[in-house]
Amino acid sequence: MCAAPKQGQTLPAGVDTxxxxxxxxxxxxxxxNPVxxxxxxxxxxxxxxxxxVVASATGDFRFFAAPGTWTLRALSSQGNGDVTVSPEGPGVHNQGVTVAK
Known part of the structure; x- marks a missing residue:
């Protein structure tokens, strides 16, 4: 069985931002309101x-990626939403996604 890592805003120990x-x-x-x-x-x-990944009970999500241009797409029963992010380097890049029908 495959499972996504626990989501949330607190990073796991050992992550070097x-x-x-x-x-x-x-x-x-x-x-x-969180979805x-x-x-x-x-x-x-x-x-x-x-x-x-599946957003947590508080709507939080997290990905480890490379610098570049990415689209975050949220799909839910309350609607869908997209946002584009372009991190230029390492670090934590926070970007919310609003969903609508």
Whole structure:
């Protein structure tokens, strides 16, 4: 059985943000309420699927990626949403995704 790592805003011990690019954020609805259980996909600069996680009970998600252009796509029963991020280097890059029908 395959499972996504536990999501949340607190990074696991041992993550070196001087060397790693971390994309993190929260899925929210149009009123700013967290959307639990949304599927959050990471798409590369060409739109190709790279990874997927399930947002936590508080709507949080996290990906480890490389610098470049990425699309974060959230899919949920409350709607869908996309946002593009372009981290230029290592560190924590926080970007929320708002979903709407």
């Amino acid at each position: 001087e060397k790693e690019t971390v994309l993190t954020g929260q899925v929210v609805d149009g009123s700013g 639990a259980g949304a599927f959050v996909r990471l798409l590369d600069g060409t739109g190709e699927f790279t990874a997927e």
